[in-house]
Amino acid sequence: MAGDTEHPTDRLTRSATLPPGTPAATLQTLARQEDAGLRAAVAQHPNTPPALLEALAATEPGAVLSNPALPLLRLAHPRLLLDTPRATLLALIGCPAAPDWLRRHALSHPDAGVVAAVASHPDLTPAQLAALARHPAWQVRSRVAARPDLRDDTLRALAADRDYGVRMYVAARPDLPPGVQAQLQQDASVFVRQVLARRAP
Numbered sequence: 001m002a003g004d005t006e007h008p009t010d011r012l013t014r015s016a017t018l019p020p021g022t023p024a025a026t027l028q029t030l031a032r033q034e035d036a037g038l039r040a041a042v043a044q045h046p047n048t049p050p051a052l053l054e055a056l057a058a059t060e061p062g063a064v065l066s067n068p069a070l071p072l073l074r075l076a077h078p079r080l081l082l083d084t085p086r087a088t089l090l091a092l093i094g095c096p097a098a099p100d101w102l103r104r105h106a107l108s109h110p111d112a113g114v115v116a117a118v119a120s121h122p123d124l125t126p127a128q129l130a131a132l133a134r135h136p137a138w139q140v141r142s143r144v145a146a147r148p149d150l151r152d153d154t155l156r157a158l159a160a161d162r163d164y165g166v167r168m169y170v171a172a173r174p175d176l177p178p179g180v181q182a183q184l185q186q187d188a189s190v191f192v193r194q195v196l197a198r199r200a201p
Contacts, residue, residue: 017041024049031056043067050077054084061091065098074101086111093117112137119143130154138163145169156180164189171196 018030018041031042031052036059042048043056043063050073057064064070064081074080081092082105092098093106093114098121106118107128116139118124119132132144133154138161144150145158146169159170159180164187170176171184171192184196 018045020046022047024052028052036060039063050080054081054088057081057084057092058088059091061088062095062097065092065095065102086114089114090117093121096122107132112140116140116143120147122149126151126154130157133158138166141166142169145173148173148175152177152180156183159183164192167192168195172199174199 018027022030022045024047027042027045027048030038031048033039039056040060040063043053043060044067046067046069048056048067048069053064053067053070053073067073070080081089081102084092089106089109090113092102094117098118100123103118103121103124106114109115109118112135115132115135115137119129119135119140120143124132129144129147129150130153132140134157135141135144141158141161141163142165144154145161145166150158155170155173155177156179158166160183161167161170167184167187167189168191170180171187172195176184181196184192187193187196
Protein backbone atom coordinates (compact mmCIF):
# COMPACT_ATOMS: atom_id res chain seq x y z
CA MET A 1 0.00 0.00 0.00
CA ALA A 2 1.15 3.53 -0.72
CA GLY A 3 0.57 4.53 2.88
CA ASP A 4 3.02 1.90 4.11
CA THR A 5 5.91 3.25 2.02
CA GLU A 6 8.35 5.34 4.04
CA HIS A 7 10.76 7.69 2.36
CA PRO A 8 14.35 7.44 3.70
CA THR A 9 14.28 11.08 4.78
CA ASP A 10 11.23 10.35 6.97
CA ARG A 11 13.37 8.14 9.20
CA LEU A 12 16.13 10.76 9.33
CA THR A 13 13.68 13.51 10.24
CA ARG A 14 12.68 11.64 13.38
CA SER A 15 16.31 11.39 14.52
CA ALA A 16 18.85 14.12 15.08
CA THR A 17 21.65 11.59 14.51
CA LEU A 18 22.46 11.28 10.82
CA PRO A 19 24.33 8.27 9.38
CA PRO A 20 27.96 9.03 8.44
CA GLY A 21 27.30 8.19 4.81
CA THR A 22 24.34 10.54 4.37
CA PRO A 23 24.81 12.06 0.88
CA ALA A 24 25.02 15.80 0.34
CA ALA A 25 21.76 15.87 -1.62
CA THR A 26 19.89 14.36 1.32
CA LEU A 27 21.52 16.82 3.69
CA GLN A 28 20.34 19.67 1.46
CA THR A 29 16.79 18.37 1.76
CA LEU A 30 16.98 17.87 5.51
CA ALA A 31 18.35 21.39 6.04
CA ARG A 32 15.03 22.76 4.80
CA GLN A 33 13.10 21.04 7.59
CA GLU A 34 11.73 23.14 10.44
CA ASP A 35 13.19 20.91 13.18
CA ALA A 36 16.10 22.78 14.77
CA GLY A 37 17.72 19.59 16.06
CA LEU A 38 17.76 18.17 12.57
CA ARG A 39 19.26 21.32 11.08
CA ALA A 40 21.95 21.25 13.76
CA ALA A 41 22.71 17.63 12.87
CA VAL A 42 23.10 18.66 9.23
CA ALA A 43 25.38 21.53 10.26
CA GLN A 44 27.63 19.06 12.12
CA HIS A 45 27.71 16.46 9.37
CA PRO A 46 31.07 16.10 7.54
CA ASN A 47 29.33 15.64 4.16
CA THR A 48 27.54 18.98 4.35
CA PRO A 49 28.66 21.20 1.43
CA PRO A 50 30.44 24.50 2.27
CA ALA A 51 27.65 26.69 0.85
CA LEU A 52 25.09 24.89 2.99
CA LEU A 53 27.29 25.30 6.07
CA GLU A 54 27.39 29.04 5.48
CA ALA A 55 23.62 29.12 5.10
CA LEU A 56 23.12 27.18 8.35
CA ALA A 57 25.62 29.30 10.29
CA ALA A 58 23.05 32.05 10.89
CA THR A 59 20.80 29.78 12.97
CA GLU A 60 23.16 26.93 13.97
CA PRO A 61 26.52 28.67 14.53
CA GLY A 62 27.75 26.36 17.28
CA ALA A 63 26.92 23.25 15.27
CA VAL A 64 28.69 24.62 12.20
CA LEU A 65 31.82 25.44 14.18
CA SER A 66 31.86 21.92 15.65
CA ASN A 67 31.66 20.26 12.23
CA PRO A 68 34.60 17.79 12.16
CA ALA A 69 35.26 18.49 8.48
CA LEU A 70 35.57 22.26 8.94
CA PRO A 71 39.42 22.34 9.10
CA LEU A 72 39.67 20.39 5.82
CA LEU A 73 36.94 22.45 4.17
CA ARG A 74 38.82 25.63 5.07
CA LEU A 75 41.91 24.32 3.31
CA ALA A 76 39.89 24.05 0.12
CA HIS A 77 37.87 27.21 0.80
CA PRO A 78 40.05 29.64 2.82
CA ARG A 79 37.30 32.28 3.00
CA LEU A 80 34.71 29.83 4.32
CA LEU A 81 32.51 31.57 6.97
CA LEU A 82 34.54 34.79 6.69
CA ASP A 83 32.46 36.50 4.00
CA THR A 84 29.06 35.69 5.48
CA PRO A 85 26.48 38.42 6.18
CA ARG A 86 27.10 40.58 9.25
CA ALA A 87 24.37 38.91 11.33
CA THR A 88 25.82 35.48 10.59
CA LEU A 89 29.33 36.59 11.46
CA LEU A 90 28.09 38.04 14.76
CA ALA A 91 26.34 34.75 15.56
CA LEU A 92 29.56 32.82 14.90
CA ILE A 93 31.70 35.19 16.95
CA GLY A 94 29.24 35.00 19.83
CA CYS A 95 29.86 31.27 20.26
CA PRO A 96 32.26 30.35 23.08
CA ALA A 97 33.70 27.79 20.64
CA ALA A 98 34.63 30.47 18.08
CA PRO A 99 38.12 29.37 16.93
CA ASP A 100 41.22 31.50 16.86
CA TRP A 101 41.15 32.01 13.07
CA LEU A 102 37.63 33.41 13.30
CA ARG A 103 38.51 35.68 16.23
CA ARG A 104 41.55 37.03 14.38
CA HIS A 105 39.38 37.81 11.37
CA ALA A 106 36.88 39.65 13.57
CA LEU A 107 39.60 41.60 15.38
CA SER A 108 40.72 43.19 12.10
CA HIS A 109 37.22 43.69 10.70
CA PRO A 110 36.38 47.22 9.44
CA ASP A 111 32.96 47.08 11.17
CA ALA A 112 33.39 48.32 14.75
CA GLY A 113 30.30 46.36 15.78
CA VAL A 114 31.99 43.11 14.78
CA VAL A 115 35.15 44.06 16.66
CA ALA A 116 33.07 44.98 19.72
CA ALA A 117 31.40 41.58 19.60
CA VAL A 118 34.69 39.70 19.60
CA ALA A 119 36.05 41.97 22.35
CA SER A 120 33.85 40.05 24.80
CA HIS A 121 35.19 36.62 23.83
CA PRO A 122 36.74 34.86 26.86
CA ASP A 123 39.80 33.51 25.01
CA LEU A 124 41.45 36.74 23.89
CA THR A 125 45.11 37.14 24.83
CA PRO A 126 46.43 40.01 26.98
CA ALA A 127 48.15 41.42 23.88
CA GLN A 128 44.90 41.36 21.92
CA LEU A 129 43.08 43.09 24.78
CA ALA A 130 45.76 45.75 25.01
CA ALA A 131 45.39 46.42 21.28
CA LEU A 132 41.60 46.59 21.57
CA ALA A 133 41.95 49.08 24.42
CA ARG A 134 43.46 51.43 21.80
CA HIS A 135 40.77 50.84 19.18
CA PRO A 136 39.37 54.07 17.68
CA ALA A 137 35.74 53.09 18.44
CA TRP A 138 34.69 53.81 22.02
CA GLN A 139 32.20 50.93 21.90
CA VAL A 140 35.08 48.50 21.47
CA ARG A 141 37.09 50.04 24.28
CA SER A 142 34.03 49.93 26.53
CA ARG A 143 33.62 46.19 25.94
CA VAL A 144 37.23 45.72 26.97
CA ALA A 145 36.81 47.92 30.03
CA ALA A 146 33.97 45.69 31.25
CA ARG A 147 36.04 42.51 31.11
CA PRO A 148 37.12 40.99 34.45
CA ASP A 149 40.49 39.69 33.17
CA LEU A 150 42.46 42.85 32.36
CA ARG A 151 46.08 43.44 33.22
CA ASP A 152 46.74 46.46 35.41
CA ASP A 153 48.49 48.37 32.61
CA THR A 154 45.50 47.92 30.29
CA LEU A 155 43.12 48.94 33.06
CA ARG A 156 45.14 52.09 33.81
CA ALA A 157 45.13 53.02 30.12
CA LEU A 158 41.35 52.65 29.97
CA ALA A 159 40.93 54.69 33.16
CA ALA A 160 42.60 57.56 31.29
CA ASP A 161 40.56 57.04 28.12
CA ARG A 162 39.56 60.16 26.20
CA ASP A 163 35.88 59.11 26.23
CA TYR A 164 34.06 59.43 29.56
CA GLY A 165 31.78 56.53 28.60
CA VAL A 166 34.74 54.15 28.63
CA ARG A 167 35.93 55.55 31.95
CA MET A 168 32.43 54.95 33.37
CA TYR A 169 32.81 51.24 32.59
CA VAL A 170 36.12 51.24 34.40
CA ALA A 171 34.64 53.11 37.36
CA ALA A 172 31.91 50.47 37.71
CA ARG A 173 34.38 47.64 38.23
CA PRO A 174 34.46 46.12 41.73
CA ASP A 175 38.16 45.23 41.45
CA LEU A 176 39.78 48.63 40.97
CA PRO A 177 43.37 48.94 42.20
CA PRO A 178 43.75 51.79 44.72
CA GLY A 179 45.74 53.91 42.27
CA VAL A 180 43.10 53.66 39.55
CA GLN A 181 40.34 54.36 42.05
CA ALA A 182 42.12 57.50 43.25
CA GLN A 183 42.63 58.58 39.65
CA LEU A 184 38.92 58.22 38.87
CA GLN A 185 37.92 60.09 42.02
CA GLN A 186 39.53 63.12 40.41
CA ASP A 187 37.99 62.49 36.98
CA ALA A 188 36.80 65.51 35.04
CA SER A 189 33.41 63.87 34.36
CA VAL A 190 30.80 64.03 37.09
CA PHE A 191 29.21 60.91 35.61
CA VAL A 192 32.39 58.91 36.09
CA ARG A 193 32.66 60.09 39.70
CA GLN A 194 29.00 59.21 40.33
CA VAL A 195 29.47 55.67 38.96
CA LEU A 196 32.54 55.25 41.11
CA ALA A 197 30.65 56.38 44.21
CA ARG A 198 27.75 54.00 43.54
CA ARG A 199 29.76 50.91 42.71
CA ALA A 200 29.53 47.92 45.02
CA PRO A 201 32.20 47.92 47.73
